[in-house]
Amino acid sequence: MQGGNAMYKLLSAFIGALIALMIPLNGILAEVIGNYNASVLIHIVGLIAVIIILLVGKFKIKIRKGIPLYLYSAGAIGVFTVLFTNVSFSTLGVSLTIALGLLGQSITSIVIDHFGLLGMKAVKFEKKKMVGLLLIAFGIIVMNIY
Amino acid sequence: MLYICIAILAGCSIVIARVINANLATRIGIFQGTFFNYVTGLAFSLLFLVFSNESFNMSYTTLQSIPFLAYLGGLVGVVVIGLSNYIIPKISSFYLTLLIFIGQLGMGVILDFFNSHEISIGKIIGGLLVLMGLTYNLVIDRADIPVQNKKQAY
Numbered sequence: 001m002q003g004g005n006a007m008y009k010l011l012s013a014f015i016g017a018l019i020a021l022m023i024p025l026n027g028i029l030a031e032v033i034g035n036y037n038a039s040v041l042i043h044i045v046g047l048i049a050v051i052i053i054l055l056v057g058k059f060k061i062k063i064r065k066g067i068p069l070y071l072y073s074a075g076a077i078g079v080f081t082v083l084f085t086n087v088s089f090s091t092l093g094v095s096l097t098i099a100l101g102l103l104g105q106s107i108t109s110i111v112i113d114h115f116g117l118l119g120m121k122a123v124k125f126e127k128k129k130m131v132g133l134l135l136i137a138f139g140i141i142v143m144n145i146y
Numbered sequence: 147m148l149y150i151c152i153a154i155l156a157g158c159s160i161v162i163a164r165v166i167n168a169n170l171a172t173r174i175g176i177f178q179g180t181f182f183n184y185v186t187g188l189a190f191s192l193l194f195l196v197f198s199n200e201s202f203n204m205s206y207t208t209l210q211s212i213p214f215l216a217y218l219g220g221l222v223g224v225v226v227i228g229l230s231n232y233i234i235p236k237i238s239s240f241y242l243t244l245l246i247f248i249g250q251l252g253m254g255v256i257l258d259f260f261n262s263h264e265i266s267i268g269k270i271i272g273g274l275l276v277l278m279g280l281t282y283n284l285v286i287d288r289a290d291i292p293v294q295n296k297k298q299a300y
Contacts, residue, residue, distance in 0.1 A: 008237050009245055011229060016249025018226050020257060025219030032212050036195040037203045043188035045220030046227075050181045053224075061178050067170070074167035075187030077159050079194060084156035091149045100150060102247060104157020109239035118165045119172075123238045132283035136244070139275025143251070143268055 035086050039079060099144040106136070161243060167227065168234035176231045183227055244280050248273070 030038035054061070088097045116122030171179030195202065234242060251273050259265055 008233055009241075011233050012237060012242050012245035013249035013252070015226055015229050015233070016246035016251070017253035018222050018229075018249075019246065020250045020253035022219050022222040022226065024257070025216055025222065028216040029212060029219060032216070033203045033208060034200040036191065036198045036200045039191040040188065040195055041204065041217075042220040042223060043184055043191050045217055046224045047181075047184040047188055049221050049224045050177060050184055053177050054181060057177065059175060059177050061181065062174065064174060067173055071166055071170040071173070072182050072186055074163040074170065075183040075185065076190040077163035077166070078183070078187050079190040081156050081159045081163065083194065084152050084159060088149050088153035088156060092153055097153045097156070100153035101157035101160070104154035105161050105243045105247075106157075106240065107154075108158040108161040109243045112161065112165060112239045118162070119169045120165060120239055123240070126286060128286050129283045132279040132281075132286070135279030135282065136276045137279075139272040139277075139279065141272070142275060143272030145268070 035082070039082055043075075096144065099140050102140055103137070106133070161239065164230055164242075165234060165239060168231045171231035172235055176228055179231050180224060180227045184224075241280075241284075244276070248277065248280070251276070 026038060026042055029041060032038075033041065053059075085097060085101070088100070092100070110125055112118060112120055113123040114125045167179055167183050170182060173179075174182075237245075251269065255265065255269055255273070258269075
């Protein structure tokens with residue numbers, strides 16, 4: 001992998017482990033108060049936590065000019081993720097939603113890497129990598145069908 | 147077909163949000179970026195709640211009835227976004243997606259085991275296939291780097 005090292009890879013996998021912990025926790029919340037209420041509450045808890053971090057660490061928030069407005073849209077897109085997931089969960093079921101979501105994630109990342117979109121470094125896609133991709137896709141299918 | 151597209155879009159939106167947020171974070175700081183992620187996220191969550199068929203359900207008694215553990219999901223989310231903001235500029239988007247997926251899968255198997263004391267064979271076989279594919283592509287990358295270096299040397 002260009003420009004990466006073992007620590008970054010480990011941290012990336014750690015993020016995944018945290019997500020696996022987070023999903024059932026948020027799931028409990030959604031079951032008790034509903035999907036959209038849960039989304040609001042999760043963001044309130046998160047916002048309070050970030051504000052505490054900013055205060056304790058004495059980080060300053062500067063409103064800087066020249067930052068394109070779309071860079072502030074990530075939080076909004078995240079809420080759309082929740083909405084899309086809820087809609088497809090109810091009709092397609094859990095496994096298929098996850099598998100198709102992973103497909104969407106892989107395609108999007110490859111496109112972003114290949115063209116260096118959204119300020120990312122361009123990492124050209126090589127045809128040889130199709131073999132690895134097919135193995136990955138097959139693995140995802142096995143996991144979800146079983 | 148519509149729902150299949152929506153499920154794929156959910157995956158797309160995850161990656162796009164992650165990259166955009168990390169971009170903001172490199173300009174204004176990791177925690178400042180996380181802060182704005184939660185501000186816009188909260189604003190849109192409230193909008194969605196207003197236009198959904200759910201009624202506002204956060205009275206003091208309801209909030210008290212929620213198990214404390216369930217509140218921790220929001221905290222874990224902050225760590226996830228903060229760490230992502232740190233790591234994204236340093237690693238290719240595709241490998242980040244795969245490594246996160248591997249971590250998620252591994253933790254999923256562990257959590258399943260603690261819940262039901264069963265290990266899903268399908269998940270392990272599938273996970274191994276994913277690992278094989280990832281390793282294969284990593285080896286291709288490794289093989290390419292020295293070639294590029296040689297070209298630069300000449």
